[in-house]
Amino acid sequence: MTFINYASREINCKIVYYGPGLCGKTTNLQHIFEATAPQSRGKLISLATETDRTLFFDFMPLELGTVRGFKTRFHLYTVPGQVFYDASRKLILKGVDGVVFVADSQEERMDANVESLYNLEENLKAQGYDLMKIPYVLQLNKRDLPNVIPAADIAAELLRRDEPVVEAVASTGAGVFDTLKAVAKQVLTELRKS
């Protein structure tokens, strides 16, 4: 939910990275954290298990710059991907302004992508949102691995509307900022309408 503070002249928006377990949601945030100047971002908070699996969420505030005299701040969150953390995923979607679905391009993870995307649609619905209307980007991650499905085939399976599709290798940072830009642009465009 966008929060506009006229006193401090700030706009705050919330973006959530969604997707199946081990698809690279946290890696997206880690790359943004490492590649951004310290003055433009806050700490990267990870509520993770001892084996570095996301337990509740990762969080990072990011300042992009000024638009019409207002500082634009994006609060980036990831959800835990593992199936049994569904209650946590629902909570994190509350107040979301834009969603990135991180798909794992490996053949053996296709079923997990489909299940997670269905879960996203259901959980958005439970919070009163519609995937067909909310700012949304599909990221095809892990494009560097040998056993990936062609991008067009994944898109045919996972595309829901006219959402931007970005091919990425989050571990090297390829496509990470393009994804963020694509979703942030839609969120700011929404402000025009509200």
Next chain:
Amino acid sequence: MPDMPILLRERQYHEIKAVLDRLRMDSVSRVVFLVDKDGQEIAVQGEVGDLDTTSLASLAAGNVAATGGMAQLIGEKEFPTLSHEGERESIHISVIGRLLLIVVFDERSTLGLVKLRSKQVCHQLLAMIDEITRAQSSDEESPFAEITDEDIDSLFK
């Protein structure tokens, strides 16, 4: 339905800050925050120092969301207050409608005093939030109605 965006005017912001400041003094606490349930910081008052208020706001919201989820599982609507007591520093959180009032205090104060003083300002803050929400439902044009594609692109250069 999702909540409406919060548009906070300068006057409202300073009124909220004044209430938080009074609460901070009355409860002899270090820092007082007002945060929305999605983790966005609305106002903060007190000895902030190098405290990472943005992260604290987001974690407090996550904390309330998680305990709220537990409440619903046992048939409660929500837990209206949460307290975490440390050796020296403690946190008290009150749920006020769609907002959270967070008080950080140390050994100079007590949980009882913080609870009492927080409860006393809840009605006042609730009335202010109502006013903010009502003002938004009027047909006022968004200050961003004029944003151009160039404005948006300029953020990514």
